[in-house]
Amino acid sequence: MRVLVCTCKGKIQLPKKDLGPNVILEQHDDLCKKKFQIKPDEKVVIAGCSPTVMEGLFPHATAEYVNLHEHVVLPGHGIEKAWDLITAAVAKLEHVTPVTTRVFPIKHKEVIVIGGGIAGIEVTSQLARNGITVTMIEQKPFLGGTVAQLDRLYPEGTPYGHTLMPQIGNMLQNDTSRIYTNAEVTGVTGTVGNYTVSLHTHPRGVIECTNCGKCADVCPVEVDDAGKMRKAIYYEPTYPDIYAIDFDTCTRCGECVKVCEGKISLDEKGIDKEIQAGAIVVATGLAWYDVARVEEYGYKRLDGVMTTLEFERAVTSGRLNPKKIVFIYCAGSRDSKHLLYCSKICCFLGLKEAKLVVDRFPDVQVYIAAMDMRSSGTFEYLYNTLRERGVSFIKGKPSEVFQRNGNLVVRTEDLYTNELLEIEADTVVLSSGFTPDTQTFNKLGVRLEHDFPILFENASLGNMELPRGIFTAGAATFPAGVRDALIDARKAAFSVVNLFHQDKIEMQQPNAVVNEDLCSVCRMCIGTCPYGAISIVEDKIHVDETLCMGCGICAITCPSYASQLEGFNPAALSSHIRALVRQGDILALLCKWSAYNATDRAAYDRVAYPQNVRIIRVPCSGAVDISHVMDALQNGAKGVLIGGCYPNACHYARGNFRAKAREQILRINLDLLGFNKNSVRLEWIGKDEARKFASIVKEMNK
Amino acid sequence: MKYALFLGCTVPVRAQHYELSARNTAHALGIEFEEMSGASCCGFPMKAVDAETSLLIAARNISIASALNLNIITLCNSCTAMLSDAQLELQNNSFYRKCKELGFAFPHDVTVKHYVRMLYEDIGIAKIKAAVKKPLSALNVIAHYGCHYMRPSYLYGFDDPEVPHTFDELVTATGATSVKYPDKKMCCGGSVLGVDEALAVTMANHKLQIAKTEAADALISICPFCTVMYEDNQRKAEEKFETQYNLPVLYYPQLLGLSFGLDKNAVGFRFNRVRPTALLAKVGGES
Amino acid sequence: MIDLKNADVNFKWEIIKHEGGEQLLKCFGCSDCAASCPVRYFDERYNPRKIIRLTLLGLKEQVLSSPFLWFCAHCHACTERCPQGIPVAELINAIKNYAVENGFCPEGYKVQFDLLKKLGRLYEVEDFDLKKRQKLGLPPIDKTIPEVVKILEYTGIEKVVKR
Structure with missing residues (x-):
């Protein structure tokens, strides 16, 4: 083991002392400016500036950082503290499980894009341009997704073709993409760089096609396709340029077969296939919430009640000529019985539909009943335009839609006037929200939180660092308009290109490892992991290396000490504490994402705190065990402070709640063992709250 | 059972x-x-x-x-x-x-x-239909659910709180027609009676008025509170709104008993404040 | 004008401690409850949204002394529709309970309390009723149920009602 100590511009001069066998102490000026050769499996103590700085310069996994600059030099604490800190770090490293380097070869530099909507098309286009082979899997017979169903795009009513057709053209100009329509993913195995995706292609019915359209002429089945009428055999002008049979409505009467100039087969079989890829992009887009579940609004029960999509398609195809319309916003959104979240784009969509209808029918009366109008950004202009065009806005959530004298009646309270209103109308449009594609996410093992991919939630963490080959793009990540979906798609393409620039990924991030000899498969770790990285594989606990973020919560939860976080195992923390804490000390176990940084801030801002406060940096406040508190108290500590992020702001999603949950049990146990149960404090300390930190430790030191 | x-x-x-x-x-x-x-x-x-x-x-x-x-x-x-x-x-x-x-x-x-829920769930429409001896096909009635029959749904998890149908089905099982009418889930006003009688009567009047418009033969109730509002306070509603209803309010088991061909004393029609004479004549019974 | 100087910031925290009032703070004021309310339909003096908003603002006196608080018919039309999953009727009931604790018990409830204490039921069962039941072939019923008194004593509600 090597101990690299910075002299801190001459302020740290350590006496020659023996740190034990096989421990070499080296003192350097300007440690941070030097390059050191450190072997991958070597344990090393780096004593210099704050680990927040040094970690970036010495990204060596099995290192323990000693903060000489911010914890000794700047606060003006004595040199003996520096020595104590170094000795304790050595004691810790002796017991640490080294961090192993994991290598993931990028075997297949090919990508699978699931979903052929605007986002999927953009990803494919961008990747193909970079010479990457892409396989696109689209569920429907034609590409285009939701955008292809719309007449116009908001905010200004651009025809969808202005956006979608050039996109498809761009994509097709590169011959590195293969497109499967009518296809679905049936299974996925493997890991980054080496995935195997099995897919099933459903029969299209039309095998050769001249696009003459005679089949649709003779087809007797009329289908209402979200507000627009079509036949059971039909064509969408996107891609491919071939008719398709909708076998859900087809009666197999055979009329089309008789007139076909090409080849139609009603008994075509589906095809199963396996494709290998190094990365997968999920671009499955939007699914509309089934607004019939919002029963009080009478969708599917009352004639004239429709969804925004149906309304748009019915009006633009000339099927509907409304005189008086009520739009009901948030139908099934921000609702505990339906979708708890705001889908973000439905307010805009409703405004767009309102404009679409006032443009076509100048005499139409339009009411928009919304509990809140969320017209963020430039959509405020559209909102202004519509008010100027005479659209009436009502604030309040309508209670119900019912029929009276052949008319639809919307009953609502108008919060602006505080009056109960009833509006009679011929058309009621329900602006519903959108649901996530949990099915595909589940197949791919993407962890969801609030129904949407957690990668999205934690985007600020930089998920590109994860050695994970699954990316999301467009509205699959969260409901989004075309502009945002395209931006997101380019981001996903960029991530894939970045990934494929390497032949292998080397990961040195600390991971949880399970000692099978000790593990009783009690499954406590499974529930405690914030990332769903732990599962049972063949009756054994399995940690998914690509999902583990190294918080250490499982290691602390494990009752048999079988789960260990590399670089931070409970035994190592124990020896660290025992070596550091003396009679009358205060031990501060501080989360490295917030509370620990407050101590650095204390140094810069000259906020004083007593020298007997012994600070240990832990990955998470949730990664502290009762036994560690006991270690400190047995060594004679006056108190133990556990510092973490504020509620709902934990770097590891839920770690601080784990700490909070453990606090009470901790106190009970301390009481039973004869310690003062109030000698422990759990506090939320933000990264700049130096004064809060100082006042807490001063109080504890009294 | x-x-x-x-x-x-x-x-x-x-x-x-x-x-x-x-x-x-x-x-x-x-x-x-x-x-x-x-x-x-x-x-x-x-x-x-x-x-x-x-x-x-x-x-x-x-x-x-x-x-x-x-x-x-x-x-x-x-x-x-x-x-x-x-x-x-x-x-x-x-x-x-x-x-x-x-x-x-x-x-x-x-x-x-x-x-009523017991009849619907434990006995079943089929069995009830089989027991009907005198189908009341001549009758058009208004089925009044009352609030606490299916609401709050978190307590019951039964029927549909927005579009209830079970009681209509049971009424229809007797052969009578259950009239489709607006504001089916409207409260009778019973809970407000002790606080503001005029308001309670106004609330009750709403459905009495609907029954009149729909020319219903009776309102069928399954709650004594609702009956207090629609039957006992009918005269007050008539006075307040200067109209005549004379609408019999029957309890569902009375209607059911009638269709079963039970003896008139067994269903107690003589206790109904608004005598269902016309209704009984319609189905060939007597009061 | 509402002067928030007179607001009691603890009022909402008191209500959420009461049975049925736990979810008060979820309200985002969409007014679906008021639009669903049959009482409000006929009499605009009663408005559940307004009661909830005043409660959230801490206007204790105004809420508790209002005679319209007692207009809620407890029909649960609001409960079914509240997008935030608040059992609104139960919430209004919690506010009523709190009003009673603070000495705002309507006379009608005092009468009902006395009847329950005396009889264990709301109506006196006279010999005449029993005879009538017998004639109809209906089984006899208890004239009084004294066990109810035990419950009233246990919760100590009499002190509260008679404040």
Whole structure:
């Protein structure tokens, strides 16, 4: 083991002392400016500036950082503290499980894009341009997704073709993409760089096609396709340029077969296939919430009640000529019985539909009943335009839609006037929200939180660092308009290109490892992991290396000490504490994402705190065990402070709640063992709250 | 099939025809009732004063049925809600402990159901239809659910709180036509009667007016409170709104008994304040 | 004008401690409850949204002394529709309970309390009623149920009602 100590511009001069066998102490000026050769499996103590700085310069996994600059030099604490800190770090490293380097070869530099909507098309286009082979899997017979169903795009009513057709053209100009329509993913195995995706292609019915359209002429089945009428055999002008049979409505009467100039087969079989890829992009887009579940609004029960999509398609195809319309916003959104979240784009969509209808029918009366109008950004202009065009806005959530004298009646309270209103109308449009594609996410093992991919939630963490080959793009990540979906798609393409620039990924991030000899498969770790990285594989606990973020919560939860976080195992923390804490000390176990940084801030801002406060940096406040508190108290500590992020702001999603949950049990146990149960404090300390930190430790030191 | 019959306050004293017809139609369907000796008020009247007191009174009533090991059948919508609420609350440990402190025991798990729900779920439309001897096809009636028959849905999980249909189906099973009408879920106003009589009467009048517009032969009720509003206060509504309704208000078991061909005394038509003479003449009966 | 100087910031925290009032703070004021309310449909003096908003603002006196608080018919139409999953009728009931604790018990409830204490039921069962029941072939019922008194004593509600 090597101990690299910075002299801190001459302020740290350590006496020659023996740190034990096989421990070499080296003192350097300007440690941070030097390059050191450190072997991958070597344990090393780096004593210099704050680990927040040094970690970036010495990204060596099995290192323990000693903060000489911010914890000794700047606060003006004595040199003996520096020595104590170094000795304790050595004691810790002796017991640490080294961090192993994991290598993931990028075997297949090919990508699978699931979903052929605007986002999927953009990803494919961008990747193909970079010479990457892409396989696109689209569920429907034609590409285009939701955008292809719309007449116009908001905010200004651009025809969808202005956006979608050039996109498809761009994509097709590169011959590195293969497109499967009518296809679905049936299974996925493997890991980054080496995935195997099995897919099933459903029969299209039309095998050769001249696009003459005679089949649709003779087809007797009329289908209402979200507000627009079509036949059971039909064509969408996107891609491919071939008719398709909708076998859900087809009666197999055979009329089309008789007139076909090409080849139609009603008994075509589906095809199963396996494709290998190094990365997968999920671009499955939007699914509309089934607004019939919002029963009080009478969708599917009352004639004239429709969804925004149906309304748009019915009006633009000339099927509907409304005189008086009520739009009901948030139908099934921000609702505990339906979708708890705001889908973000439905307010805009409703405004767009309102404009679409006032443009076509100048005499139409339009009411928009919304509990809140969320017209963020430039959509405020559209909102202004519509008010100027005479659209009436009502604030309040309508209670119900019912029929009276052949008319639809919307009953609502108008919060602006505080009056109960009833509006009679011929058309009621329900602006519903959108649901996530949990099915595909589940197949791919993407962890969801609030129904949407957690990668999205934690985007600020930089998920590109994860050695994970699954990316999301467009509205699959969260409901989004075309502009945002395209931006997101380019981001996903960029991530894939970045990934494929390497032949292998080397990961040195600390991971949880399970000692099978000790593990009783009690499954406590499974529930405690914030990332769903732990599962049972063949009756054994399995940690998914690509999902583990190294918080250490499982290691602390494990009752048999079988789960260990590399670089931070409970035994190592124990020896660290025992070596550091003396009679009358205060031990501060501080989360490295917030509370620990407050101590650095204390140094810069000259906020004083007593020298007997012994600070240990832990990955998470949730990664502290009762036994560690006991270690400190047995060594004679006056108190133990556990510092973490504020509620709902934990770097590891839920770690601080784990700490909070453990606090009470901790106190009970301390009481039973004869310690003062109030000698422990759990506090939320933000990264700049130096004064809060100082006042807490001063109080504890009294 | 055997149940514990919970009568509550109003039914055994003020609506004996409901009790009588309910017992006799049930008997015709092979249902037996055990009396809940010692049962008190359900507790609902104390809810606005102190929810816990009302729940404890309800829990005591449940414990009586629990000792009998029989599921509870209620005749009043409010009793159903109150007892169901206590049933749910009993899963709360601190409430359960309070019940224990008061000496209530719950040796058996029992359920609470309204009489009409029991007919729908436990007997079934088919069996009821089979028992109809005199289909009442000449009648157009208004089915009034009352609030606490299916609401709050978190207590019941039964029928559809927005578009209820079970009671309509039961009414239709007698051969009568259950008229489709607006504001079906409208409250009778009963709970407001003690606070503001004029308002309560206005609320009741809403549905009486609808019944008149729809030319209904009767309003069918399943709750003594609702009947108080629609029948006992009908005259007040007529006076206040200067109109004539003369609308018979029958309890559902009365209608059902009629279709079963039960004796007129067995369903107690003579206790109905608004005499259903015309209605009975229509179906070839007599009052 | 509402003067928030007179607001009691603890009022909302008191209500959420009461049975049925736990979810008060979820309200985002969409007014679906008021639009669903049959009482409000006929009489605009009663408005559940307004009661909830005043409660959230801490206007204790105004809420508790209002005679319209007692207009809630407890029909649960609001409960079914509240997008935030608040059992609104139960919430209004919690506010009623709190009003009673603070000495705002309407006379009608005092009468009902006395009846329950005396009889264990809301109506006096006279011999005439029992005879009538007998004639109809209906089983006899208890004239009084004294066990109810035990419950009333246990919760100590009499002191509160008679404040």
